[in-house]
Amino acid sequence: MTITPMTVYWITRVDDIQGTFLLLGGISLVVVVVVGITMGAIASDLDYDEKFNWSLFKWFFVPIVCGAFAALIPSSRDLAAMYVIPKIANNQKVQEIPSKILDLANDWLEHLKPGDGK
Numbered sequence: 001m002t003i004t005p006m007t008v009y010w011i012t013r014v015d016d017i018q019g020t021f022l023l024l025g026g027i028s029l030v031v032v033v034v035v036g037i038t039m040g041a042i043a044s045d046l047d048y049d050e051k052f053n054w055s056l057f058k059w060f061f062v063p064i065v066c067g068a069f070a071a072l073i074p075s076s077r078d079l080a081a082m083y084v085i086p087k088i089a090n091n092q093k094v095q096e097i098p099s100k101i102l103d104l105a106n107d108w109l110e111h112l113k114p115g116d117g118k
Helices: 005-045 050-058 061-072 076-089 092-111
Strands: none
Touching (some): 005 061
């Protein structure tokens, strides 16, 4: 899997997409609540049918769907980690580094042992 300029672009855009879904969900929630309260006040004075009640209820799904999309879209940091960490973890050269560092540290500690006379 290679990282193309288009991949980098979408990694930087996902935060804006997530924010847009949060904004749309918040605005639609406010609109649905205000319309529901207003229509509830009007409905108490007038005779309304069940069809109108169901159509208003269906609009409550818009904020839920927008909120779900916003929650499920990963942030740009998450996407970058999903692309970079597997490449680093699966790289053979990177996996050899800890053993080389450990060998170097052991050699250095052996060299610094007291009583060697060095």
